[in-house]
Amino acid sequence: MTNPEHTGEGAAVSGRDAITGAAGVVSEEQRARRGEREGGQRSGRRGGRRRGEPTRVPDADFRSYHGRPVLNQIVWEARDIGGYLFLGGLAGASSVLAAGAEVTGRPGLARPLKYTALAAISGSTAALIHDLGRPERFLNMLRVFKPTSPMSVGSWLLMGYGPLAGAAAVTAATGWFPRTGTAATIGAGALGPLVATYTAPLICDTAVPSWHEGYREMPFVFASSAAAAAGGVGLLASPTAQSGPARRVAVGGALTEVAVSSFMEHRMGLVGEPYGQGRAGALTRAAKALTLGGAAGAVLGRRSRALSALSGAALVAGSALTRLGVFQAGVQSAADPKYTVVPQRQRLEERQHSEERA
Amino acid sequence: MAADGQPSRKGFFTDTSVCIGCKACEVACKEWNQVPEDGLDFLASSFDNSGRLSADTWRHVAFIEQRQPLGHQDPGVGRPEGGAGDAPGPVDLGMPSFDLPGQRTGEDGGSGGGDFRWLMSSDVCKHCTSAACLDVCPTGALFRTEFDTVVVQEDICNGCGYCVPACPYGVIDRREVDGRAWKCTLCYDRLGDGLEPACAKACPTDSIQFGDLDELRERAERRVEDLQEAGVSSARLYGEDPGNGVDGAGAFFLLLDEPEVYGLPPDPVVTTRDLPSMWRHAGAAAVVLLAGAAAAFAGRRS
Ligand code: SF4
Numbered sequence: 277m278t279n280p281e282h283t284g285e286g287a288a289v290s291g292r293d294a295i296t297g298a299a300g301v302v303s304e305e306q307r308a309r310r311g312e313r314e315g316g317q318r319s320g321r322r323g324g325r326r327r328g329e330p331t332r333v334p335d336a337d338f339r340s341y342h343g344r345p346v347l348n349q350i351v352w353e354a355r356d357i358g359g360y361l362f363l364g365g366l367a368g369a370s371s372v373l374a375a376g377a378e379v380t381g382r383p384g385l386a387r388p389l390k391y392t393a394l395a396a397i398s399g400s401t402a403a404l405i406h407d408l409g410r411p412e413r414f415l416n417m418l419r420v421f422k423p424t425s426p427m428s429v430g431s432w433l434l435m436g437y438g439p440l441a442g443a444a445a446v447t448a449a450t451g452w453f454p455r456t457g458t459a460a461t462i463g464a465g466a467l468g469p470l471v472a473t474y475t476a477p478l479i480c481d482t483a484v485p486s487w488h489e490g491y492r493e494m495p496f497v498f499a500s501s502a503a504a505a506a507g508g509v510g511l512l513a514s515p516t517a518q519s520g521p522a523r524r525v526a527v528g529g530a531l532t533e534v535a536v537s538s539f540m541e542h543r544m545g546l547v548g549e550p551y552g553q554g555r556a557g558a559l560t561r562a563a564k565a566l567t568l569g570g571a572a573g574a575v576l577g578r579r580s581r582a583l584s585a586l587s588g589a590a591l592v593a594g595s596a597l598t599r600l601g602v603f604q605a606g607v608q609s610a611a612d613p614k615y616t617v618v619p620q621r622q623r624l625e626e627r628q629h630s631e632e633r634a
Numbered sequence: 635m636a637a638d639g640q641p642s643r644k645g646f647f648t649d650t651s652v653c654i655g656c657k658a659c660e661v662a663c664k665e666w667n668q669v670p671e672d673g674l675d676f677l678a679s680s681f682d683n684s685g686r687l688s689a690d691t692w693r694h695v696a697f698i699e700q701r702q703p704l705g706h707q708d709p710g711v712g713r714p715e716g717g718a719g720d721a722p723g724p725v726d727l728g729m730p731s732f733d734l735p736g737q738r739t740g741e742d743g744g745s746g747g748g749d750f751r752w753l754m755s756s757d758v759c760k761h762c763t764s765a766a767c768l769d770v771c772p773t774g775a776l777f778r779t780e781f782d783t784v785v786v787q788e789d790i791c792n793g794c795g796y797c798v799p800a801c802p803y804g805v806i807d808r809r810e811v812d813g814r815a816w817k818c819t820l821c822y823d824r825l826g827d828g829l830e831p832a833c834a835k836a837c838p839t840d841s842i843q844f845g846d847l848d849e850l851r852e853r854a855e856r857r858v859e860d861l862q863e864a865g866v867s868s869a870r871l872y873g874e875d876p877g878n879g880v881d882g883a884g885a886f887f888l889l890l891d892e893p894e895v896y897g898l899p900p901d902p903v904v905t906t907r908d909l910p911s912m913w914r915h916a917g918a919a920a921v922v923l924l925a926g927a928a929a930a931f932a933g934r935r936s
């Protein structure tokens with residue numbers, strides 16, 4: 277009640293519903309019109325929207341309780357959980373690339389990626405712990421194993437992956453136990469893809485409209501964004517002679533990320549809107565610009581160490597902004613009752629229509 | 635008691651058509667459960683001062699004013715002074731209206747001008763059959779009791795906050811000062827001693843009814859029929875259907891308007907219903923990542 281950012285109060289109070297619920301009483305006639313407009317919207321949108329144009333969804337007519345959000349607001353801090361998503365992805369994909377570099381004899385590429393993986397997964401775990409209401413109770417995460425809770429699955433995954441990433445990095449730094457080091461590198465590389473993707477079900481498995489509705493594409497967005505970031509680190513930290521695969525992964529990841537996230541935002545319709553608006557919109561646009569710029573630089577700067585490094589840095593930053601943009605879009609969609617009420621009302625009405633017809 | 639000695643499923647039926655907005659339930663809940671103060675605010679939204687369900691508000695009374703008649707009921711506002719003949723004039727009960735005080739001319743007669751209804755509803759955790767909060771809780775702090783209710787164990791919750799955005803009704807929340815998640819327990823302690831929950835006990839109009847869920851459902855059916863017959867065509871049940879998105883709520887409602895007017899989601903679905911598909915998509919993405927990386931290394935050596 278005290279923190280408007282958490283209660284969502286004020287933020288969502290807009291339009292005709294802001295005054296009282298009374299203003300929201302819709303007459304039969306008005307309701308008929310609303311039905312019409314929704315119909316028009318559906319056919320209108322199929323006409324296709326040129327890229328870059330803002331998603332134009334007609335002002336949705338809906339009712340709410342004094343304009344207040346239906347959902348309780350996300351209590352996570354953007355820095356902590358956005359960072360947790362980004363660093364987890366960076367770690368996982370770095371381990372995959374490190375394993376590839378190890379197997380194909382590119383130590384100059386493998387070593388920095390192993391360090392990155394350890395640092396990133398430590399940072400990711402620290403961010404998660406920092407965000408807990410009771411950080412000292414972090415180990416309660418390991419009281420149970422619950423497949424219905426992606427956070428539980430993720431915690432166990434980190435317990436398996438963390439030590440492998442650690443062993444890979446430490447053996448690379450010290451040169452001790454090289455065979456154990458190789459085994460750990462490959463083990464971490466095998467778990468890496470899961471570490472990079474489990475965070476997508478984690479956020480999608482909520483009632484937050486702009487997260488839940490994207491559950492099909494989100495893992496692909498996260499995986500490709502992670503690949504772009506890890507590839508970026510490869511470009512940043514390894515000699516050009518060994519960075520070829522990192523470059524290819526970076527460019528492939530970057531292009532896939534931009535394509536899949538744009539597709540996702542478009543397919544979600546109304547609840548895709550927050551990805552183009554306000555802070556989430558700014559973050560998402562910046563992320564795409566950095567990612568595409570980084571990819572272009574990675575291709576053009578093939579022979580230049582400096583340009584490669586710059587492109588790598590842009591890709592890493594783009595990946596971080598992607599996660600922050602996704603996070604912020606979720607926050608915005610939970611704060612506005614429109615995104616909860618309108619799609620559910622539509623679903624309900626469609627169901628009633630089909631029942632009537634049947 | 636069911637045949638197997640297990641207590642039968644307990645729940646609430648909140649009949650909002652008789653709610654008078656006294657907030658006795660809010661107070662009784664706070665008293666019994668020792669829930670901290672949650673801001674003594676004027677929200678400028680009717681008589682509502684708690685706003686929403688939260689970590690520190692486990693019963694929340696919503697107030698909605700509408701320019702609509704309530705069935706055949708005569709709200710007694712907007713009528714000309716003095717009745718026909720010698721009949722006594724209507725008594726001003728101080729009901730809110732849409733006109734400024736003293737502005738009521740009554741010229742538009744009984745039609746339209748006097749249309750007013752005041753909706754009140756005491757909201758609470760739905761104790762869902764398929765509860766998203768419980769599904770996503772990574773510590774097992776949230777659990778299902780022998781009464782088929784959903785309760786947080788405060789000595790286990792580590793405040794990860796996952797349950798908060800998972801709940802499709804916006805019920806459970808994290809208490810800022812204490813870092814843990816809190817919500818209605820359906821008075822688990824009182825149930826264990828054979829008592830009814832504090833809110834139901836305190837409710838002076840029996841708007842909040844506690845009991846065996848099966849019996850409550852039957853009672854609610856009858857009540858809707860009665861109201862419909864009496865001309866309250868907008869009466870409807872919300873959440874009682876075991877076929878709904880949460881497989882039936884343990885706390886359901888009789889509403890007089892669409893759920894979203896009361897701040898309730900019109901068609902909530904437990905998010906974990908899609909989780910198997912989410913895991914499949916994540917698995918596919920992981921495979922694609924692995925394959926993409928392998929292809930990048932399989933290319934020419936450079
Ligand atoms: S209403 Fe929300 S908090 Fe209550 S049981 Fe259902 S999901 Fe959990």
Ligand code: SF4
Pocket residue numbers: 767770771772773774775776786790791792793794795796797798814815
């Ligand atoms: S905040 Fe507590 S009750 Fe909620 S999901 Fe996390 S551990 Fe479970």
